[in-house]
Amino acid sequence: MANTMRIMGGRWKPAILCRLMHGTMRYNELKKSIEGISERMLVAQLRELENDGIIARVIYPEVPPRVEYHTTDLGKTMHDLINAMAEWGHMYRTVAEQKVLVQEAIL
Amino acid sequence: MANTMRIMGGRWKPAILCRLMHGTMRYNELKKSIEGISERMLVAQLRELENDGIIARVIYPEVPPRVEYHTTDLGKTMHDLINAMAEWGHMYRTVAEQKVLVQEAIL
DNA sequence: TTAGGTACTAACAAAAAAGTAAGTATGAGA
DNA sequence: TCTCATACTTACTTTTTTGTTAGTACCTAA
Numbered sequence: 001m002a003n004t005m006r007i008m009g010g011r012w013k014p015a016i017l018c019r020l021m022h023g024t025m026r027y028n029e030l031k032k033s034i035e036g037i038s039e040r041m042l043v044a045q046l047r048e049l050e051n052d053g054i055i056a057r058v059i060y061p062e063v064p065p066r067v068e069y070h071t072t073d074l075g076k077t078m079h080d081l082i083n084a085m086a087e088w089g090h091m092y093r094t095v096a097e098q099k100v101l102v103q104e105a106i107l
Numbered sequence: 108m109a110n111t112m113r114i115m116g117g118r119w120k121p122a123i124l125c126r127l128m129h130g131t132m133r134y135n136e137l138k139k140s141i142e143g144i145s146e147r148m149l150v151a152q153l154r155e156l157e158n159d160g161i162i163a164r165v166i167y168p169e170v171p172p173r174v175e176y177h178t179t180d181l182g183k184t185m186h187d188l189i190n191a192m193a194e195w196g197h198m199y200r201t202v203a204e205q206k207v208l209v210q211e212a213i214l
Numbered sequence: 215t216t217a218g219g220t221a222c223t224a225a226c227a228a229a230a231a232a233g234t235a236a237g238t239a240t241g242a243g244a
Numbered sequence: 245t246c247t248c249a250t251a252c253t254t255a256c257t258t259t260t261t262t263g264t265t266a267g268t269a270c271c272t273a274a
Contacts, residue, residue, distance in 0.1 A: 001189060002121040003196035009116055011232065014109040027251055038233060043252065053203070063241040064250040074202060081195050082108060088188050089110035095181060096160070118262065134221055145263060150222065170271035171220040 007052050008078075012037050012045045018086070020055055021079055024070040054078065114159050115185075119144050119152045125193070127162055128186055131177040161185065 008017065015034045019025055025033075031042055046069060049055045054075040060066040071078075115124065122141045126132055132140075138149055153176060156162045161182040167173040178185075 001125060001193040001196055003200060004192040005112075005116060005121055007199070009112060014112055018108060028249090031251090038235095039252070040234085040254090041232065044232090053206070059251095062250095063239095064248080065240075065252085067251060074199070077198070078195065081191055084188055084191055085111040086108040088185065089108055091184070092114065092181070093110060099160070135219095138221095145265095146222070147224090147264085148262065151262090166221095169220095171218085172222085172270070174221060 004081075007049075007054065008082075010045050010048065012041055013049065016042075016045055016049065017054075017075075017078065017082055020069055020071050020075070021082060024068050027067045027069070030069065049075075111188075114156075114161065115189075117152050117155065119148055120156065123149075123152055123156065124161075124182075124185065124189055127176055127178050127182070128189060131175050134174045134176070137176065156182075 008014065012034060015037070016030065019030060019033060027042070027046075030046075031037065031039065034042070046055065046057070050057050053072055055069050056072050058068045058070070060068070115121065119141060122144070123137065126137060126140060134149070134153075137153075138144065138146065141149070153162065153164070157164050160179055162176050163179050163182075165175045165177070167175070
């Protein structure tokens with residue numbers, strides 16, 4: 001479990017993984033779709049996921065350059081897990097919200 | 108998903124969660140069973156999990172003091188997720204190991 | 215009266231992660 | 245020749261997280 005966290009952990013990895021689980025994306029597309037990320041961080045997190053064998057980087061020898069990212073077979077095995085985590089996170093938020101409402105009702 | 112990571116993320120939270128999923132434990136038991144953790148970190152991570160509603164802290168007014176930690180109902184909903192993560196992590200390690208072996212065979 | 219066990223707390227240092235800002239290479243097209 | 249778009253690098257700063265060490269409070273029992 002700590003291992004799983006090491007791979008998925010990082011400020012922007014959830015955002016990247018969610019997107020690439022749905023298909024291939026270019027560097028710029030990722031950058032534009034992930035609000036607030038800096039290029040340094042985008043590259044860093046992509047490299048880590050690549051080194052961990054979760055995503056693949058495909059370079060097209062064109063000008064201007066084109067680089068596409070997509071999940072590997074190993075990466076695709078995370079699909080259900082990611083969904084389960086997203087679902088739990090959603091449930092958690094709902095419960096937490098309820099608690100706040102109940103608190104407010106008491107006061 | 109990022110939310111889930113925020114709650115489970117932290118150097119020692121996986122270790123704590125795995126243990127408390129199996130039942131109640133005292134502070135000292137946790138400390139002894141988690142090799143390498145400092146008291147500062149143990150307390151900090153326990154407090155975070157408590158504030159997030161994942162675990163509960165029960166103080167017995169005895170001397171020497173006794174404090175027990177256990178998962179809340181909300182915490183117990185993480186059980187399957189934690190197992191799934193542990194399982195994926197294990198699978199990942201196996202695959203990664205295989206890859207290294209193949210690499211070595213090629214060289 | 216003093217040592218002992220439990221569960222912390224506080225102050226500080228080190229390390230790791232993330233953010234900021236500026237620069238680079240490439241060839242296409244004006 | 246000069247600008248443009250893309251996909252990065254690099255150097256540096258700030259923030260966050262983690263580690264280290266040394267205390268503290270409490271009652272009990274010798």
